[in-house]
Amino acid sequence: MDLSLIICTRNRAGSLGRCLDSVAQLQFDKSWEFVLVDNGSTDETRTVVEAWAAAAPMPLRYVHEAVPGLSKARNAGLRAARGEIIAFTDDDCYPAPDFLLRTMAAFEDTRLGFVSGRIMLHDPTDYPATINESTVPLRFPAGRYLAPGAIKGANLSFRRAALDQAKWFDPQFGSGALFPSEDIDTAARVARYGWDGAYDPSIVVSHHHGRKAADIGSLHKAYAIGRGAYHMKLLVADRSLSEAFTGWKGIMRRTLARPSDLRWELAGAWRWLMRPRTESLP
Secondary structure, X not given: OOEEEEEEEOOXXXXXXXXXXXXXXXXXXXXXXXXXXXXXXXXXXXXXXXXXXXXXXXXXXXXXXXXXXXHHHHHHHHHHOOOOEEEEEEOOEEEOOOHHHHHHHHOOOOOEEEEEEEEEEOOOOOOXXXXXXXXXXXXXXXXXXXXXXXXXXXXXXXXXXXHHHOOOOOOOEOOOOOEOOHHHHHHHHHHHOOOEEEEEEEEEEEEOOOOOHHHHHHHHHHHHHHHHHHHHHHHHOXXXXXXXXXXXXXXXXXXXXXXXXXHHHHHHHHHHHOOOOOOOOO
8 A cells, every 4th residue: 555644533523524525536646545533523423424435436444543632543543554655634624636646756755754745724714823835845854853833733744664663643742632742743753763854835735724813822822832842852751952952942032022932831841741651652
């Protein structure tokens, strides 16, 4: 199997159909599979998925992960997936028709372990957050410090061999868990095994996240907590003093513009130190 597309969903029965319809429009000239992980939904998600699958142009592999948490759900998808390349997007995203073609083309570079792509704002009335509309390609050399925000999980793919080396997603990171930033944490661990990463703006999804200006304060807080946890993990778990301090220099610069971030980034660092030791990856 050349490629697996994994999408995780939870309680989005009302809007999931549009994401699934965008998957049905994907073009690809190699073998691929679609793995959808239902992360403990309590609404009509399964009914929506079954109705869509009955008319879909490709088979769908339905996986149920009862315990909430994006990393748990993505790991459940990985257990089911068979592709050499693993592509992730979210249930509120609409991949462009050439999404799989562009993703596979990027991994023709055998040094790449992960690739992130462009994330466009779907609804212009939504706040321009959790997107990356840059058209400038970037390279992330193996072993270098990877800054939070450099890549985003809504459009993120991995070489399966690299992801296996990194031991998949840390279940203590990601939506529904203790800390955000599961995307950067996983990519950084992949880079530690000697894999380069890239940002390829030709790989495009449209993000229909629905957040408005009133939601952004809580979003900034959550992201600050995730950054603090990520940097403390670099400092302690990976013993990467120089990388962690490089990151915290950036924190101090950001603090000049948003002083509340320092409080929450330090809180995230402390919470990571005090976290439960079960189910946490090194």
